[in-house]
Amino acid sequence: MNFLQNLGRSTINKVTAVGASSIMLFGALFAFPIWKNVRLTIQQMYVVGVQSLLIIMVSGLFIGMVMALQGYTILVNYGAEGSLGPMVALSILRELGPVVTALLFAGRAGSALTAEIGLMKATEQLSSLEMMAVDPLRRVISPRFWAGVISMPMLALIFSAIGILGGHLVGVDWLGVDAGSYWSIMQATVEWEKDVVNGVIKSIVFALVVVWIALYKGYSCIPTSEGISKATTETVVFSSLSILGLDFILTALMFGIS
């Protein structure tokens, strides 16, 4: 009986949370076309986007270099080291770019968003906006939401570009793969729609999910120090799991059935 009660209660709580977070999402989505918000969104793009740039670039460089190193040691056995370019480019554009960027973004910007909103709630800043007849969904949540959704695909593209250069650095400059074949076979193999566009689509989906989770966790947190710390952890955990799960589904849809 107790078990059933608990099951029922936790189901109701989950459904309520889904409902509440959807209401928040719609509030944020439809608040966009207001002119004042464009300025706020650009400010937030600086915070969530530009300030994540360094970690994204450094990670992209190293992942590209590691891919080239690993790829070379395998391909060279078959005398196929000329295919290093497409191997690095495809794995980064299709998978590593969107996924690693999203994971890093969740850790770097997502957690910061949750903590910021949670603290604004704990220090009554959100209530205070309400009482000043300013909708916090419009004023606080919406600009952060759009800033995240716009920034992340751009970060993922930068990550991929730098990753491919990192592959060049190791493959061509260090291990001596022919530069011409690195670029020309890559150019011949990588397809704009299939590889680049699909990577960007993945990245947009991840961005929506990560930013939504981060903002909702902050907005709905229990306004105490423990509450905020729990919400921040949950943002990183839930976002990471959703990214990996969604990546599988999206990959299956985009590349699985052909």
Added chain:
Amino acid sequence: MSKPIIQIENMQFSRGDRVIYEDISLNVETGKLTAIMGPSGIGKTTLLKLIGAQLTPSSGSVLFQGTNVHTISRTKLYELRRKMSMLFQSGALFTNMSVYDNVAFPLREHTELDEDIIRTIVLLKLEAVGLRGAAELQPSELSGGMARRAALARAIALDPELIMYDEPFAGQDPISMGVLVKLIKALSKALNLTSIVVTHDVTEVLSIADYVYILANKRIIGQGTPAEIKQSDSELVQQFLQGTADGPVPFHFPAQNIADSFLGTAK
């Protein structure tokens, strides 16, 4: 006498299973300074949020200038809220902007005024609370009392008709406390504001209030002018005024019998 600005009628409110208010009715007269006193955790902040319609009562009504704040549309509510203003316990200054921008915030949000005029208004409001010199400071650089005064300047930026103070004196040193008492009184007289001051600092508030309500045990246990309250023969009211630890308002949070909890004889 004109109509009360706030009329609360038979309001009940619960948080989950816990009843906060059983049945509350009170009036706040226009232009007067009304104090609402009660021990911590009794639901004073909750009461202010109910008046501002951030929370909805389970039954009963709250009228602001004759309009029920809980049944009107969101747009109407936002219009009403421009006439009321709330000073939060923590001040709730926006931490990402300077004191100047905090005070300018409601003006920039709700009016189309030029920056020049906004500047004049902001500096006047800051002058009124004695913080014109602190305009360019960040909220983190202010002391507790200064932060509350800056928040007060922001609260009066749009010249509201009603201002609600949530524990304005809590945690202040005697000098800041004196400054705040004087300010609240001066503002309500000079701007002809209606003020609601929620507090548990008995002496300060009795010195400035026109009318006092005392909350305890989920209802109003006493009301009247400060003189009437001091004369009250209610044991509850006297316990609160004199700060006796135990009395009709129990010292202990409701619990099972102590012997039962230690000996494990309770079920």
